[in-house]
Structures are given as C-alpha cells and as structure tokens.
Amino acid sequence: MRSLAYLFVGIFFGFVLFKSEAASWFRIYEMFQFQSFHMYGIMGSALLVGMVFVQWVKKTKRKSLFGEKIILDKKERSFVRYAIGGTLFGLGWALAGACPGPMYVLAGAGFVPILVVLLGAVLGAFLYGLLRSKLPH
Secondary structure, eight states: OHHHHHHHHHHHHHHHHHHTTTTOHHHHHHHHTTOOSHHHHHHHHHHHHHHHHHHHHHHHTOBOTTSOBOOOOOOOOOHHHHHHHHHHHHHHHHHHTOOHHHHHHHHHTTOTTHHHHHHHHHHHHHHHHHHGGGSOO
C-alpha cells in the first residue's frame, strides 16, 4: 500500500514537472543562457517551500504520513566535494538538457533519446557506488 502512495505522488510530480515545462529542454536552455526567469522561479519557489517545510518539521517534530519519525541529520560539510559534485551535475544537466527528475518525465512522455541519458545516469550512479569507499571524504 505504501508503494502505491509513492507511485501516485511520483506520477503527480511528473505531471507538475511536465505541465510547468520544467522538463522542457528549451526552458532549461533559456535558463542557462539567462534569457528567462521561468526555471529560476520554479526552483526558487521549490527551495522556499522546502526550507519552510523542513523548519516546520524540525519545530513540530512531525511524523511521516505512515507514522514514522522524520530524521533530519546534519550532513558533513565539505566545499570541495560539493563544488566538484555540483560542477559535474551542472555539466551533465547542461549537456543532457535535463536533471534527474525531468529525465523520467521525458521518458514517460515518449522522448526516446532521453533513454540514452537515463542509461548514462544509472551507470554513473552505479560507478559512484562502486568507487564511493575509495573517494576522499
């Protein structure tokens, strides 16, 4: 039953991404060319909602819809790791025209070439999993 709830939330999120044009290569291209505020507005509003939600969860010690405690651990900070990871993520995003969420939306919408990007993303995540213990912390 829990998986079904996650499936419906994912489908809803996919529709929102598609209808808001957040999965549109042209919108992403406009963003990287600083020609349109559209994507910055979407990401900024998502960031704001996320920040408010996290603070609300911390303050009220809320539980998930399934009654589980929500754990918000502090992450280890490292400028170099985040700079390298962010640069690689941004380069992949700019080259592919999609970040991980919209990749699935585009595949679901029938854009066949995105399957090459999805395969690369899955292989990259698998490779990271293999090399993670050998990478500097």
